[in-house]
Amino acid sequence: MNMQNNLVNTIQHCEAVCEHMTTLVHCLPNLHLRVAQMRLLRDCADICSLTAKYIARGSNFARHAAHLCAMICEACANECLRFPDHHSQHCAQVCLHCAQQCRAFAMMPMGEMMMPMGEMMPPMGEMMMPMNL
Amino acid sequence: MNMQNNLVNTIQHCEAVCEHMTTLVHCLPNLHLRVAQMRLLRDCADICSLTAKYIARGSNFARHAAHLCAMICEACANECLRFPDHHSQHCAQVCLHCAQQCRAFAMMPMGEMMMPMGEMMPPMGEMMMPMNL
Amino acid sequence: MNMQNNLVNTIQHCEAVCEHMTTLVHCLPNLHLRVAQMRLLRDCADICSLTAKYIARGSNFARHAAHLCAMICEACANECLRFPDHHSQHCAQVCLHCAQQCRAFAMMPMGEMMMPMGEMMPPMGEMMMPMNL
Amino acid sequence: MNMQNNLVNTIQHCEAVCEHMTTLVHCLPNLHLRVAQMRLLRDCADICSLTAKYIARGSNFARHAAHLCAMICEACANECLRFPDHHSQHCAQVCLHCAQQCRAFAMMPMGEMMMPMGEMMPPMGEMMMPMNL
Numbered sequence: 001m002n003m004q005n006n007l008v009n010t011i012q013h014c015e016a017v018c019e020h021m022t023t024l025v026h027c028l029p030n031l032h033l034r035v036a037q038m039r040l041l042r043d044c045a046d047i048c049s050l051t052a053k054y055i056a057r058g059s060n061f062a063r064h065a066a067h068l069c070a071m072i073c074e075a076c077a078n079e080c081l082r083f084p085d086h087h088s089q090h091c092a093q094v095c096l097h098c099a100q101q102c103r104a105f106a107m108m109p110m111g112e113m114m115m116p117m118g119e120m121m122p123p124m125g126e127m128m129m130p131m132n133l
Numbered sequence: 134m135n136m137q138n139n140l141v142n143t144i145q146h147c148e149a150v151c152e153h154m155t156t157l158v159h160c161l162p163n164l165h166l167r168v169a170q171m172r173l174l175r176d177c178a179d180i181c182s183l184t185a186k187y188i189a190r191g192s193n194f195a196r197h198a199a200h201l202c203a204m205i206c207e208a209c210a211n212e213c214l215r216f217p218d219h220h221s222q223h224c225a226q227v228c229l230h231c232a233q234q235c236r237a238f239a240m241m242p243m244g245e246m247m248m249p250m251g252e253m254m255p256p257m258g259e260m261m262m263p264m265n266l
Numbered sequence: 267m268n269m270q271n272n273l274v275n276t277i278q279h280c281e282a283v284c285e286h287m288t289t290l291v292h293c294l295p296n297l298h299l300r301v302a303q304m305r306l307l308r309d310c311a312d313i314c315s316l317t318a319k320y321i322a323r324g325s326n327f328a329r330h331a332a333h334l335c336a337m338i339c340e341a342c343a344n345e346c347l348r349f350p351d352h353h354s355q356h357c358a359q360v361c362l363h364c365a366q367q368c369r370a371f372a373m374m375p376m377g378e379m380m381m382p383m384g385e386m387m388p389p390m391g392e393m394m395m396p397m398n399l
Numbered sequence: 400m401n402m403q404n405n406l407v408n409t410i411q412h413c414e415a416v417c418e419h420m421t422t423l424v425h426c427l428p429n430l431h432l433r434v435a436q437m438r439l440l441r442d443c444a445d446i447c448s449l450t451a452k453y454i455a456r457g458s459n460f461a462r463h464a465a466h467l468c469a470m471i472c473e474a475c476a477n478e479c480l481r482f483p484d485h486h487s488q489h490c491a492q493v494c495l496h497c498a499q500q501c502r503a504f505a506m507m508p509m510g511e512m513m514m515p516m517g518e519m520m521p522p523m524g525e526m527m528m529p530m531n532l
Binding site: 039057059060 | 458470474
Binding site: 180 | 305308309312313316319320323325326327330331334337338341
């Protein structure tokens with residue numbers, strides 16, 4: 001498994017967690033104190049979606065997207081950290097992990113970035129385990 | 134791990150594979166014979182993106198999106214199956230698997246569909262393994 | 267100007283209004299009474315985004331997307347109509363208009379649907395008026 | 400009509416034109432000479448989608464997205480300019496116009512950026528002209 005596949009997984013996971021977290025926040029009694037959190041979750045999910053796409057397709061702008069993604073994930077994590085509930089704390093960790101991985105990718109020298117063709121495609125035998133991207 | 138998390142992973146994987154496959158197709162010598170494939174890969178990646186979002190956020194329209202996603206994944210798989218190269222064959226299998234899972238979800242009785250709150254959020258200890266959504 | 271260009275504009279307008287409306291809702295004092303509205307605005311913006319893409323690219327699944335888009339726009343409109351403020355009422359009208367146009371498109375016989383090549387591209391002289399798609 | 404509404408329209412128009420142009424390119428005989436163009440059209444459509452969303456919702460990261468959008472629109476325009484056909488030339492102009500507007504927005508002092516509440520929402524009477532965002 002190569003680095004880009006892990007990275008795409010990490011970013012897509014962050015997107016899904018932010019989408020889910022938004023719905024969780026909607027159910028909380030202190031909703032009016034969480035407007036900044038809702039806004040950042042939405043922004044975070046959307047930049048994750050774009051960044052995962054760019055990396056998966058090997059875009060020349062993948063590193064630029066990852067740089068912006070890291071910034072927004074970090075802002076979202078910092079907002080989530082302000083709330084003591086388990087879900088916000090967990091979401092913060094997911095966002096921070098994503099931010100770190102995106103930042104590392106964004107600063108990588110170009111030569112190491114090339115995704116070997118076919119690495120995104122596991123051999124057929126692994127097909128029933130769709131998680132092993 | 135519950136069913137919806139697996140399903141979100143399956144759909145996001147399909148999206149990433151279609152995005153990557155599009156770039157692979159661009160490098161092939163018989164590009165002009167693969168226009169339908171390119172078009173379907175693009176449509177497939179985009180409906181996967183929407184469907185994963187809807188399921189992750191517990192949208193009331195998640196099943197409708199999954200129904201359309203199944204239809205497009207299947208069309209994309211059938212086109213990919215026409216080409217003998219390994220990548221097209223693998224992409225077809227990923228799309229077919231996604232189509233099956235989406236169809237099963239779309240036809241599930243409402244009562245079984247509720248995502249238990251927090252299931253999208255693994256306990257902190259698992260945080261370093263972002264694949265285990 | 268042909269019908270599909272108007273339709274793409276209508277759907278993109280609806281997406282932008284729903285995105286903006288979500289931010290407006292966040293600023294309102296009765297936020298906790300508007301959870302369903304926030305959820306539907308989010309779903310509506312995202313299906314509009316997909317549907318506009320499919321129509322602009324002439325996807326074979328454009329009508330299927332438009333059908334789902336009409337359904338979600340209508341649900342969003344009905345929820346917005348429950349609130350007497352000007353913005354909710356206006357957003358409802360935008361969503362209803364979009365729903366009507368999407369439904370008409372989804373039910374159109376195939377022969378009338380073909381977008382004449384180049385219609386999306388106005389002659390150069392009109393270039394400074396980017397709104398006249 | 401305020402500046403941000405025009406900008407959202409300009410960016411959404413660019414997205415639609417790039418989506419449409421991709422389909423046009425697929426029909427051209429010299430497809431294999433246009434791989435870079437296809438890749439850039441795809442990247443351009445997707446960053447336009449994100450940027451329009453961020454601006455419409457008044458995201459704190461709207462200017463960052465607009466900065467990246469300007470860069471990608473410009474790259475796409477430069478590639479399109481290499482081809483003499485009418486559609487590529489027109490698409491280049493649309494992308495260049497979008498790049499200019501995004502760059503101006505990205506460099507605007509924060510104070511001028513605030514979108515007056517409700518500006519995205521024209522009075523009801525204008526509702527039948529969905530272009531006047």
